[in-house]
Amino acid sequence: MNLHDKRTPLSVTTGPIGKSRKVYSAPAGRPDIRVPFREIPLDPSCGEPPLRVYDQSGPYGCDAFTPDLSAGLPAARPWLSTRAGLETYAGREVKPEDNGFAEGDRLVPPCPAERKLFRAAGAEPVTQLEFARAGIVTEEMIYVAHRENLCRERALDVAKERIADGESFGADIQEFITPEFVRDEIARGRAIIPANINHPELEPVVIGRNFLVKVNANIGNSAVTSSVAEEVEKMVWASRWGADTVMDLSTGRNIHNIRDWIIRNASVPIGTVPIYQALEKVGGDALKLDWEVFKDTLIEQAEQGVDYFTIHAGVRLAYVPLTASRVTGIVSRGGSIMARWCLSKHRESFLYERFDEICDIMRKYDVSFSLGDGLRPGCNADANDAAQFAELETLGELTKIAWDKGCQVMIEGPGHVPMHKIKANMDKQLKACGEAPFYTLGPLVTDIAPGYDHITSGIGAAMIGWFGTAMLCYVTPKEHLGLPDRDDVKTGVITYRIAAHAADLAKGHPAARERDDAMSRARFDFRWTDQFEIGLDPDTAREYHDETMPKEAHKVAHFCSMCGPKFCSMQITQDLRKEAAEIAAKGMAEKAEEFIEKGAEIYVRE
Amino acid sequence: MNLHDKRTPLSVTTGPIGKSRKVYSAPAGRPDIRVPFREIPLDPSCGEPPLRVYDQSGPYGCDAFTPDLSAGLPAARPWLSTRAGLETYAGREVKPEDNGFAEGDRLVPPCPAERKLFRAAGAEPVTQLEFARAGIVTEEMIYVAHRENLCRERALDVAKERIADGESFGADIQEFITPEFVRDEIARGRAIIPANINHPELEPVVIGRNFLVKVNANIGNSAVTSSVAEEVEKMVWASRWGADTVMDLSTGRNIHNIRDWIIRNASVPIGTVPIYQALEKVGGDALKLDWEVFKDTLIEQAEQGVDYFTIHAGVRLAYVPLTASRVTGIVSRGGSIMARWCLSKHRESFLYERFDEICDIMRKYDVSFSLGDGLRPGCNADANDAAQFAELETLGELTKIAWDKGCQVMIEGPGHVPMHKIKANMDKQLKACGEAPFYTLGPLVTDIAPGYDHITSGIGAAMIGWFGTAMLCYVTPKEHLGLPDRDDVKTGVITYRIAAHAADLAKGHPAARERDDAMSRARFDFRWTDQFEIGLDPDTAREYHDETMPKEAHKVAHFCSMCGPKFCSMQITQDLRKEAAEIAAKGMAEKAEEFIEKGAEIYVRE
Secondary structure (H helix, E strand, O other): OOOOOOOOOOOOOOOOOOEEEEEEOOOOOOOOOEEEEEEEEOHHHHOOEEEEEEEOOOHHHOOOOOOOOOOOOOOHHHHHOOOHHHHHHOOOOOOOOHHHEEEEEEEHOOOOOOOOHHHHOOOOOOOOOHHHHOOOOOOOHHHHHHHHHHHOOHHHHHHHHHHHHOOOOOOOOOOOOOOOHHHHHOOOOOOOOOOOOOOOOOOOOOOOOOOOEEEEEOOOOOOOOHHHHHHHHHHHHHHOOOEEEEOOOOOOOHHHHHHHHHHHOOOOOEEOHHHHHHHHOOOOOOHHHHHHHHHHHHHHHHHHHHOOEEOOOOOOHHHHHEEEEOOOOOHHHHHHHHHHHHHOOOOOHHHHHHHHHHHHHHHHHEEEEOOOOOOOOOOOHHHOHHHHHHHHHHHHHHHHHHHHHOEEEEEEOOEEEEHHHHHHHHHHHHHHHOOOOEEEEEEEEEOOOOOOOHHHHHHHHHHHHHHHHEEEEEOOOOHHHHHOOOOHHHHHHHHHHHHHHHHHHHOOOOOOHHHHHHHHHHHOOOOHHHHHHOOOOHHHHHHHHHHHHOOOOHHHOOOOOOOOOOOHHHHHHHHHHHHHHHHHHHHHOHHHHHHHHHHHHHOOOO | OOOHHHHHHHOOOOOOOOOEEEEEEEOOOOOOOEEEEEEEEHHHHHHHOOEEEOOOHHHHOOEEEOOOOOOOOOOOOOOHHHHOEEEOOOOOOOOOHHHHOOHHOOOOOOOOOOOOOOEEEEOOOOOOHHHHHHHOOHHHHHHHHHHHHHHOOHHHHHHHHHHHOOOOOOOOOOOOHHHHHHHHHHHHEEEOOOOOOOOOOOOOOOEEEEOOOOEEEEEEEOOOOOOOHHHHHHHHHHHOOOOEEEEOOOOOOOHHHHHHHHHHHOOOOOOEEEHHHHHHHOOOHHHOOHHHHHHHHHHHHHHOOEEEEEEEEOOOHHHHHHHHOOOOOOHHHHHHHHHHHHHHOOOOOOOHHHHHHHHHHHHOOOOEEEEEOOOOOOOHHHHOOOOHHHHHHHHHHHHHHHHHOOOOEEEEEEEEHHHHHHHHHHHHHHHHHOOOOEEEEEOOOOOOOOOOHHHHHHHHHHHHHHOOEEEEEEOOOOOOOOOHHHHHHHHHHHHHHHHHHHHHHHOOOHHHHHHHHHHHEEEEEOOHHHHHHOOOOHHHHHHHHHHHOOHHHHHOOOOOOOOOOOHHHHHHHHHHHHHHHHHHOOOOOOHHHHHHHHHHHHOOOO
């Protein structure tokens, strides 16, 4: 890929992962709602049906999809165009500052994909929260219910037992997800479906503690490097490996147009931090920021179809001094900008003072709030301090205002937190923010491993996911050091899929263990190809295996490369079963027979 | 490196890590006890002394050390040669079966390094446990006390506070480690110093819940691939990156002689699983195993200087049927071998029946027990089942027998365990085994990520380390797929150092946070080089940084590659401090002044 080609997104990765097949399944009675899954075919010898797994890859993951980036993706939510309560309108003109005054050769062209522009026409329900409160089950709710269930049908008989076997810390894990349950969770504010009415390409995703744990991947150019081709492909690439949402954190020139390309080609929800672009528009000087430029940016991005906005409205003037004794001060970009603004003007920020108006704008497009933690700790030493928790209380107050305005809300969380202080974050968030979904970055459980912060943070992510975080924001190996490349994005996403899945397992989600158990059976049967395919990353698993055992025959060999042919313990256990059966057939002394009888029973396969 | 050169270990990696310097420090009054550390010099601008960190690299980590593998390492425990209670003797003859009947060109020559052979002469104390119970503080105890303290002197004033701030789940975290505390912990069986009297090259390490969490790395050839050069270098390489002990799990030909080369050149404790070699000696047929061949192998390896043996004596006949309903049966190699033996003979294993005699042999050389968990779960579905916990109870009984015989003991643990079932393992182990140190493999918190099992297990390892595990056995990215290469070993070790350190932090170890805080200050000051050097892997951190920002000038630049020059939040916070000071200097309206006065105080650096 040419890093310097800023004009044309040339190509993106397509095709299924490994030998899996993308399938669409419609909930009973709703053939218009096509919900995507991946099905992993297993070796016929095992007699198991294909394993159905959650799929974030969008149309790109299909066998025969040829993307036309200029046209954008087909609508995954065709019902939007006829939904009541919406009006079409001309929309805001794109201004030179939206693209950082880039012009001529340096201007990335806008994405030519055409879409009708919608906004709320009046007081009728527009947001998923408004629908939910009105008792209306939307297509999006039906969609996500079906999506969450996976192969939960298959696990229905053991669902109760698995839920009881888990430890969900008070989450309300369901044996089976109904659209009505989704509606109820959204109405209570415990879940959101970030889905801007101007993002019809979106395949809806539910984010909430009583659903599968989700993962966000950040992409974005920066002043130092990047291109359109790279950013669109990063989004496709991240969702291919399992990012449920993608945040576009671009800064610098062309961000409006790059965002256009991304959203028109995104099947996952897209989040942004509008203050970054607002700051660009005023030449990077935080003191020149004001409500007008911010408001204009909100409308600009809402019209493009951004699904959630990070808004750092919790950074209050009085909290800035609380960061005084910190080792690393304020590390959130948005937090720093707002702290600087507040301190210099000696007043509350326009984000806080105009919060009502922000809500009114976001409601019109059903842009969800991701209330930013501008005062999150930047190191373990600063974790759980007064500044962080004071802001969290404010985020709780703002949540209630946003809910009153009909807006969906999630809350961002840290950051850097040692293991023993993670649960306090979760518990405090649930309490302060009325159980609004928590969306955490990591947290990193130690600061001493630059180059490995996907791991330091993956540990914290798994734990906080277990404790109740609804979505985990990934961290790549390049964190603190540089910009992630393609491999880093994949590593980050897979690490976070591990964390999310480990959390689902620990919470007792009934369908989660199906995949682990399918893997374990494949291991016991030496079905190597199935092991690769069931895994999160078939390519890497196959490659690692082939390094030691390159011959195709080894893929069915009854031994693995760790122990060699004579030693493998799984092989020995299999032999044991056989042996026990043979001994039993021959007959033995009474006591031995008694044992072998049990033994035979033990080791005979069903 | 030539993978096929089985004759000569050609070279091993030497020299310090990054810009750090290996130093030796002697406890007060004992200049003969030279305890190794690494000191990381920091940029003069910060005014901080060099950061002292734990160092496992042995003499190889020194600036000017030229290894002579044929001569072996110099003695790190010179006092052994004059210790009372020991006798020298001729020792067992090496037999052809010790090396799998390899001969001629296929026989790896023995390591020519000469050592006097010792064993206990009689009933006088020989093991660290016997010394400890007799109230005698050994040189090894003084050594590890000094080693554990690191820069704890520096943190003495905050030690109480840090311990109180941690959550150690009942561990007895010390403000400062004294030799007497070590003695007491060993006497109670709560800690061990695995240190065979025939391994004078060893730099002593203490393993126990009230000390820093340790990491083991496995190496070993197998029937499929490997060479001497590779194995010795793997050991040096693993300890370089932070393995506290190394297990040699070799099978196949030449294992006696390869082990010789490894031990004579190892500054870290070496563990083995003697049943593997015993099985080799009987041609791989578990049913031909008996006490005589096993006993012979124990003596053979004890004389070579192996520091701890994994003994699967807890696999009792009656427990084998308990694995009946498992998804993956028995996955421990040693466990499978013993289960097969028990089942076929319909009797308890010779490991269980002859446990007393095993203790008598191991005591003579102070080989520590690592009581193997032969029935550990091989998948999440099988975690914490009756088979696993029944064996654990038996390990507890055996612990008491070994203690009575004067032997040091640690207990091996799982394996594959979902997050919510990890703590039960730790709690049960502490109770069943009288607080003998727990030594766990992972555990892996999900089964679905082959290729990433260093991460699935690193999550579990950090948690169980926090809960009380004394040593974590690493898992590499190749787990379940193939044999780890050099890069895999490094990745595995670093992942587990992260887990161990995260556990230390969470437990409230007073000195642990020094390194995190040094890193955080370096981040806040934009001291890039210091950030690389303080990290666990300076090479990778520097490489990642240089990919985005290759110029040397950027290493002192006041911005990083993630945000670029205008946006960096740390830069903004620094500007804030400066700005506040300037505004304060100019004077302002009363209320603003009030704030700025505080603000100025906040942001002025000490």
